[in-house]
Every structure is written in C-alpha cells, then in structure tokens.
Amino acid sequence: xxxxxxxxxxxxxxxxxxxxxxxxxxxxxxxxxxxxxxxxxxxxxxxxxxxxxxxxxxxxxxxxxxxxxxxxxxxxxxxxxxxxxxxxxxxxxxxxxxxxxxxxxxxxxxxxxxxxxxxxxxxxxxxxxxxxxxxxxxxxxxxxxxxxxxxxxxxxxxxxxxxxxxxxxxxxxxxxxxxxxxxxxxxxxxxxxxxxxxxxxxxxxxxxxxxxxxxxxxxxxxxxxxxxxxxxxxxxxxxxxxxxxxxxxxxxxxxxxxxxxxxxxxxxxxxxxxxxxxxxxxxxxxxxxxxxxxxxxxxxxxxxxxxxxxxxxxxxxxxxxxxxxxxxxxxxxxxxxxxxxxxxxxxxxxxxxxxxxxxxxxxxxxxxxxxxxxxxxxxxxxxxxxxxxxxxxxxxxxxxxxxxxxxxxxxxxxxxxxxxxxxxxxxxxxxxxxxxxxxxxxxxxxxxxxxxxxxxxxxxxxxxxxxxxxxxxx
Ligand code: P53
Numbered sequence: 114x115x116x117x118x119x120x121x122x123x124x125x126x127x128x129x130x131x132x133x134x135x136x137x138x139x140x141x142x143x144x145x146x147x148x149x150x151x152x153x154x155x156x157x158x159x160x161x162x163x164x165x166x167x168x169x170x171x172x173x174x175x176x177x178x179x180x181x182x183x184x185x186x187x188x189x190x191x192x193x194x195x196x197x198x199x200x201x202x203x204x205x206x207x208x209x210x211x212x213x214x215x216x217x218x219x220x221x222x223x224x225x226x227x228x229x230x231x232x233x234x235x236x237x238x239x240x241x242x243x244x245x246x247x248x249x250x251x252x253x254x255x256x257x258x259x260x261x262x263x264x265x266x267x268x269x270x271x272x273x274x275x276x277x278x279x280x281x282x283x284x285x286x287x288x289x290x291x292x293x294x295x296x297x298x299x300x301x302x303x304x305x306x307x308x309x310x311x312x313x314x315x316x317x318x319x320x321x322x323x324x325x326x327x328x329x330x331x332x333x334x335x336x337x338x339x340x341x342x343x344x345x346x347x348x349x350x351x352x353x354x355x356x357x358x359x360x361x362x363x364x365x366x367x368x369x370x371x372x373x374x375x376x377x378x379x380x381x382x383x384x385x386x387x388x389x390x391x392x393x394x395x396x397x398x399x400x401x402x403x404x405x406x407x408x409x410x411x412x413x414x415x416x417x418x419x420x421x422x423x424x425x426x427x428x429x430x431x432x433x434x435x436x437x438x439x440x441x442x443x444x445x446x447x448x449x450x451x452x453x454x455x456x457x458x459x460x461x462x463x464x465x466x467x468x469x470x471x472x473x474x475x476x477x478x479x480x481x482x483x484x485x486x487x488x489x490x491x492x493x494x495x496x497x498x499x500x501x502x503x504x505x506x507x508x509x510x511x512x513x514x515x516x517x518x519x520x521x522x523x524x525x526x527x528x529x530x531x532x533x534x535x536x537x538x539x540x541x542x543x544x545x546x547x548x549x550x551x552x553x554x555x556x557x558x559x560x561x562x563x564x565x566x567x568x569x570x571x572x573x574x575x576x577x578x579x580x581x582x583x584x585x586x587x
Pocket of ligand 1: 291292422539
C-alpha cells in the first residue's frame with residue numbers, strides 16, 4: 114500500500130473565496146474583498162490599477178462568497194461524511210486584526226475559528242491552516258504600502274503569535290503564505306501592493322519577497338517555540354516548466370523559469386538565498402533589504418514540510434515571441450501540443466504532478482504535501498439538482514494515480530493530499546462561481562444569485578470511496 118495509514122486525505126478552501134460575512138463579527142476590510150468580478154479584476158490583482166474600496170459599478174463576489182460564515186457546520190459535516198482526515202482552510206487576517214496593526218486581537222474573530230477547530234476535532238478532522246491566503250488588511254495597504262514595508266513583518270508576527278497561542282493543541286499543521294511565488298505575478302493579491310507611478314516594480318516585488326520570507330521564518334520559529342508539535346510548511350504555486358524541446362537554449366530557459374519560482378522555497382526550506390538569485394538581482398541592480406540578523410533568522414528557521422498547488426505543468430521556450438501561449442492563467446506558458454486543456458485553457462497533465470513531486474523531493478529532501486489540485490469546470494445540474502461530474506472524477510483519479518507512483522515507485526515522502534475547492538467557491542483568478550471545483554455543488558451564480566443550497570455531486574461518493582480505500586479504489 115503506497116499511502117501510510119495516517120495519510121491526510123482532504124480538501125482545501127481559502128477564507129476570501131468561501132467565507133463571506135465580510136462586515137460581520139467586527140471584521141475589517143481586506144484587499145480580497147474589493148477585488149471585483151469582470152475585466153478590471155486582472156489589472157487590480159496585478160497591482161496596476163488602484164482600487165481599495167467598493168463602488169456601484171462592480172460586483173464583489175468575496176463579500177458573501179458561499180456564505181460559509183453561516184454554513185460552516187453543515188459544510189464540515191459534509192466533509193466528515195466524505196471521510197476527510199484533514200481540511201485545509203485559511204484565516205481571514207481582518208477577522209482577527211481588523212486593521213492589522215492593533216496590539217490586541219478581535220475576540221469575536223478568534224472565537225469564530227476556535228469553534229471551527231473544535232468541531233474539526235470532534236469530527237476527527239485535522240485542520241491544515243494557511244495563515245494568509247492572498248489577504249492583507251486594507252488599512253495596512255493604505256497606511257504602510259503593504260509588504261514593501263518592513264513594518265509588515267511585525268504585524269504578521271503579532272498575528273502568528275496570537276493564533277499559535279490561542280489554537281495550541283487544536284491545530285498542528287500550518288502554512289505561512291499561500292503560493293508565495295504568486296507575489297511576482299499578482300502582487301496585490303500576494304503582497305497588498307499597488308504600484309505607484311514610475312516605481313521600479315521589480316525592486317518593489319523583491320522587497321516584499323524578502324519581508325514575507327523573513328516573516329515566514331519568524332512565524333516558524335514562534336510556532337516551534339509555542340508548541341514543538343507544530344509542523345510548518347511553505348506553499349508554492351508549482352508546476353514544472355518543461356523545455357519546449359531539446360534545444361539547449363530551451364532547456365536553459367526552462368531551468369531559469371523553474372528557478373524564478375523555486376527560489377522562494379529554496380530560502381524557506383534550505384535557509385538561504387540561492388546564488389543564482391543573488392546573481393540575477395545583482396545584474397538587474399535590485400537590492401534585497403537585508404538587515405543585520407535577517408540571514409541568521411532565515412538559516413535557523415526552515416520549514417518542516419514542502420506544500421504546493423499543482424494544476425498543470427508549463428512550457429518554456431527561449432525565443433517565444435511567435436509561440437502559441439496557453440490561455441487563462443496568471444502564469445505564462447507556451448502551449449504544450451501533447452496535452453488537452455480545461456474549459457479555462459489550463460492544460461491537463463497528471464504525469465506532471467509526479468515530475469513536480471520528484472523535483473521538489475530531490476531538491477529539498479523533506480516531506481511533501483499536495484495541498485491543491487483539481488479541475489475548474491462548468492457543472493450543469495439535472496432536474497434534481499444532481500451534477501454527474503465524471504470529468505472531474507477522471508481528472509482527480511489520473512492525478513492520484515501519478516501521485517501514487519511518486520510514492521510507490523520513486524519513494525517520495527508524502528504527508529497528504531487536499532483537492533482544491535472541495536466545495537464550490539469563488540475563483541481566485543476570475544471571480545467567477547461558474548468555475549467550479551467542488552465535490553459539493555453550491556447554488557450560486559456569477560452575480561450573487563442562488564439559494565446557496567449545498568448538494569453532493571457524483572464525485573462526492575467517488576472521493577468518499579477513494580479515502581475509505583486509502584487511494585486504492587479510484
Ligand atoms: P482559480 C493561478 C495559477 C495557479 C494557482 O485558481 C492559482 C492561480 C490563481 O488563478 O491559484 C490557486 O480559482 C490559489 C487558489 C485558487 C486556485 O489556485 O483561478 O491558491 O486560491 O482558487 C485555482 O481557478
């Protein structure tokens with residue numbers, strides 16, 4: 114049997130994409146709340162368009178999302194029915210620190226999560242908690258400029274200490290930043306950054322990167338001090354870059370593009386900036402804001418495990434002006450002619466998961482955790498409201514099959530697997546509800562209409578069987 118008996122099967126969500134209740138329980142406003150659905154979304158999430166409040170012209174899907182704020186008990190019960198061993202979720206920073214720079218936390222926010230964790234404990238579900246999943250308090254953006262400011266490290270430290278103390282014994286698995294490399298591609302989501310005119314954007318991104326890496330290391334230190342049983346992971350938007358072909362220029366280009374993402378977790382896992390990155394920054398006259406003591410903190414507080422999301426592999430080509438680009442993703446990639454694509458143009462490559470796992474394990478020699486994987490698709494319920502999502506089952510089964518090979522044949526250490534959007538939720542990239550990932554259908558459309566009723570899809574029973582058989586019955 115490839116998977117150990119305590120293998121953590123489950124599903125994953127993020128607060129801003131499912132919770133809603135944006136103005137309830139003393140919660141403050143965050144970047145993720147003010148990101149609308151529609152054509153302005155992209156310029157906003159990439160920090161190119163300043164938009165820090167609501168207006169009447171746009172629809173804001175995160176405000177209510179799927180209203181898990183009021184449905185969490187019912188949703189956890191459904192996860193338990195599938196046999197989840199773990200549930201990956203994130204905390205909304207602004208529920209706990211509404212503005213972000215307060216000294217004392219908002220008790221109502223802490224209480225909200227405490228109840229969820231207690232219910233998880235009762236159901237035998239181990240929470241896997243992302244401390245920040247693309248969220249940053251608006252006040253910290255307006256007042257301090259987001260993660261370009263070193264003060265953010267202190268605010269994050271306060272958040273981390275608060276939650277590790279309060280949730281001691283209830284939570285043991287933590288991720289510091291969701292898809293930390295996303296800050297290079299969507300800096301408003303990844304780091305609360307809105308670019309100013311004439312600003313050196315690359316410089317700003319690496320400034321933010323150093324601050325997040327430092328904050329991540331400090332959080333790791335505190336987590337271990339407060340409870341030696343805490344396990345802390347880094348989190349990467351992964352997906353190996355393949356060379357377009359065997360032309361050495363393309364092989365070199367693929368290596369370069371892989372490094373642009375991997376450098377973050379090189380730091381988090383090995384404890385130092387890799388030389389290839391330092392050389393690149395030197396060439397581009399970009400400075401890292403390293404202060405005395407920073408490098409020691411990074412070196413002494415590396416993560417316990419490596420987690421990542423995997424949706425697709427990517428392709429790199431040295432001279433790619435004329436190349437056919439694969440659509441619909443924040444990450445640019447040349448189209449892979451051997452692969453099919455989802456309705457949103459994300460190419461489907463189960464073997465790429467095995468390849469990505471092997472690269473990560475070879476490089477870090479630490480246990481891995483696949484914390485996101487899934488198919489965003491249009492689901493059409495029949496007259497009874499039932500969705501026969503055989504396409505989703507096929508996608509997941511093929512990926513689990515390859516994951517199994519990585520463990521059984523290649524000997525990769527793997528802690529668990531959580532599918533993305535185990536219940537339908539708002540898409541991070543597009544703000545749509547119609548891009549669905551769940552085992553559970555939620556009656557809500559792209560414009561906020563619907564009853565919010567939850568209905569298990571065909572994949573619900575399928576995943577239940579997968580978990581019950583520990584991955585044997587696919
Ligand atoms: P959506 C792009 C590429 C890889 C991962 O994405 C990404 C994105 C963002 O579009 O994000 C992760 O909802 C992220 C989740 C997100 C999920 O992938 O655009 O951690 O928040 O929902 C899927 O289809």
